[in-house]
Amino acid sequence: MPHDTPTLPDWFDRRPLDQWLRQRGHVAFADSVVETCARRLHQPTNGDLKRWVAALDDLPSRQSRQLDYSDGRVRVVGPAVDPATLRETLMRFHPWRKGPFEFLGLPIDTEWRSDWKWDRIAQAVDLNQKSVLDVGCGNGYYGWRMLGAGASMVMGLDPILRFLMQFEVFDRYQTGPRRNFVMPMIDTDLPQKLTAFDVVFSAGVLYHRTSPIDHLRSLAGALVPGGKLVLETLIIQDDGPRVLVPEDRYAQMRNVWFIPSLEMLFRWLRRTGFEGIETVDVTPTEATEQRSTEWMTFQSLADFLDPDDSSKTIEGYPGPVRATVVASRKEAE
Numbered sequence: 001m002p003h004d005t006p007t008l009p010d011w012f013d014r015r016p017l018d019q020w021l022r023q024r025g026h027v028a029f030a031d032s033v034v035e036t037c038a039r040r041l042h043q044p045t046n047g048d049l050k051r052w053v054a055a056l057d058d059l060p061s062r063q064s065r066q067l068d069y070s071d072g073r074v075r076v077v078g079p080a081v082d083p084a085t086l087r088e089t090l091m092r093f094h095p096w097r098k099g100p101f102e103f104l105g106l107p108i109d110t111e112w113r114s115d116w117k118w119d120r121i122a123q124a125v126d127l128n129q130k131s132v133l134d135v136g137c138g139n140g141y142y143g144w145r146m147l148g149a150g151a152s153m154v155m156g157l158d159p160i161l162r163f164l165m166q167f168e169v170f171d172r173y174q175t176g177p178r179r180n181f182v183m184p185m186i187d188t189d190l191p192q193k194l195t196a197f198d199v200v201f202s203a204g205v206l207y208h209r210t211s212p213i214d215h216l217r218s219l220a221g222a223l224v225p226g227g228k229l230v231l232e233t234l235i236i237q238d239d240g241p242r243v244l245v246p247e248d249r250y251a252q253m254r255n256v257w258f259i260p261s262l263e264m265l266f267r268w269l270r271r272t273g274f275e276g277i278e279t280v281d282v283t284p285t286e287a288t289e290q291r292s293t294e295w296m297t298f299q300s301l302a303d304f305l306d307p308d309d310s311s312k313t314i315e316g317y318p319g320p321v322r323a324t325v326v327a328s329r330k331e332a333e
Helices: 015-023 027-041 047-057 083-093 114-124 141-148 161-171 212-222 262-271
Strands: 066-068 075-077 101-103 106-108 131-135 153-157 180-183 197-203 223-235 274-284 309-313 321-329
Touching: 015 027, 015 153, 015 180, 047 083, 047 161, 083 106, 083 161, 101 161, 114 141, 114 223, 114 274, 114 321, 131 141, 131 212, 141 153, 141 180, 141 197, 161 180, 197 212, 212 223, 212 262, 223 262, 223 274, 262 274, 262 321
Parallel strands: 075 101, 131 153, 131 197, 153 180, 197 223
Antiparallel strands: 066 075, 101 106, 223 321, 274 321
16 A cells, blocks of 8 residues: 555455455455555545544443344344434434434334335345445445345445445444455446456446446446346336436436436347346335435435326436346456
């Protein structure tokens, strides 16, 4: 590591992941991960980050408490504390977008019912004893569900530090070997031919990329030959090879670039080294699945749809429909 690279903070302990990468021969990537994370976490002027780190210290002690994800829920269990004080501490990490979670009996009703999405895609691929890369992982909710489904290790990438700190809220109560990790990274931080993971997940990322082809190439490069991709993305419902390119915003999101039809998505996947492509699920996103709550008090999907026709966005585009597809990286190029 260059001598001027900042060191990792004490609260950010990823030694088990570092060891896993090095034992499998990915030494250069392991070095790059340390350097990248150290630089992104070295933000002395970031007041939010300082406040979040301080909030971690105000959480209940680890004694007699542990993280449990064995029954389809992600929750911290153990002796209860004053719920009002606990809620105040957890709200310092607001907004909570992916979940739901539960903390010592206190439900965290997140913006997204991510458990609904998980139920739709959980049977898409066998995770038993598989290593997983989760690109755009948010606060690590899906990583815990993946471990519950038998994954041996999950490396999640997400650049938003608030989500990283929400992950830390729950990770500190993990007992036994640590096998789920959220890293302040994005797919462009991956080497072109990493060839490290059995399964790669990309959910809600593709349409945010200015180059969807480059994103798919990075996912293919992260997989071992024959490894599985689980891709979830916005689509347009069109029988032909079509792509929607919003003029400005889509459902009030500025960073939406390309929304393909399924036929076009399959073409992109074939062009980037995938085969055996199958559609697992196609579901319109409704305001019961993504909504404002006490734990995410900002505007949400209902505010971004046409008030007179909920099948359209407020800009007049077709309303959000999400598809999940699975594909395999070709054994040989």
